[in-house]
Amino acid sequence: MSEGLFADRDGPRPRRPEPPADAPLPERMRPRSLDEVAGQDHLLGSGRPLRLAFERGEWGSMVFWGPPGTGKTTLALLIAEAADLEFRTFSAVLSGIKEVRSAMAEAERLRRAAGRRTLLFIDEIHRFNKAQQDAFLPFVERGDIVLVGATTENPSFEVIGPLLSRLTVHVLRPLAEEDLVGLLERALADSERGLGARRLRAAPEQLRAIARYASGDARRALVALEHAARQADVGEAISDAALEAVFQGRSLLYDKHGESHYDLISALHKSVRSSDPDAALYWLARMLRSGEDPLYLARRLVRMASEDIGLADPNALRLAVAARDAYHFLGSPEGELALAECAVYLAVAPKSNAVYRAWQEVERLVGEGYAHPVPLHLRNAPTRLMKELGWAKGQKYAHDEPDALTDMPCLPEALRGRRFYRPTARGVEERIRRRLEEIRRRTDPSPGPES
16 A cells, blocks of 8 residues: 555554653643543543443544543544554644545555554534535444544534434543642653653642633643743742733632632622622622632622612613623623623612512421412312312402402411511612502501511
């Protein structure tokens, strides 16, 4: 066979060459075995799908779906080595249909001539159009290639149905903080591939900060460590200043799951509740610059609108939901302005927790366990027997009454006259209070107990 994309070889494939010493740290630290792969225990743990495939040597085509830096390329390389497959890679951004067909034909010739299958790794497979994806089908069906696609997008929407039906989808998850910390520790200690020869030191809280900054991305974590390490001499400790420069202003010691997280969100909430827009903006900016998830903050603002403003300004909840949607649409940094606008609005809005307190009271009552029966006059009566038993008797249709007001009681008999919602005299709720007083005056001349 003539030299082409793939050369003939006799015997097992040689191990992939080690990257040069000046290669980026993520490439040098790329796992050489399954035991070095961080995270993904749901796929690689004992008895899990990919682990079983490695143990049995049974390989079909597949798609790895997950965020960046979770091991998609690494797993493809390990599969090729474990199964003694030719490894070739395509970038969906750079390759066209001509290259795809040429590679497929070469893989077919290699299998017929040398009996060796090819693992074709397609990075960003979601970027291939329908015609390009169609070109893979006959070769996948015949087994000439093991197709391994990698995508950050949902393959249900981005991979054509006929091809997707022939692939196994494996979902890769962002790496947990402890997995990233372990990876960073290995990189610092490894004298052969990592930074061990430089005998650098890093405090545990610094490694945790890098892991939080990386947000589940192993490549990003190792790049951050390498950048910070360049600013330290042999045998020195990595400085906080070096990491702050890598994080570009994000707070080094902010812990999204620790005390500082809860302290800052408490400060933001209490600033809004206390009608201090300047403090609300400050604490919001602190959390955003520290790497807090903006959508978490958006959810908290929605909660504040319901809990602390309520019906004193019904527009507060609408604006909070709109701010969440605006951030989701724009992302950072543009979308952060919508969150800032919302925080200021909530801070200056009139405050009421009347609905919040009413809901708590009702929940406590329902939680006591006694289920009061629905009054007969509130029930539907679709059969004659039900009507004879008194169901729907005395039921009134509000739209048939003057001003759509009836004196028909709607609480269970034991709770008749109970008041849960007590509106304040602030903002829109003042109008609600006057309206409710008028309703009660006209429909309930002898109100029951307030508690």
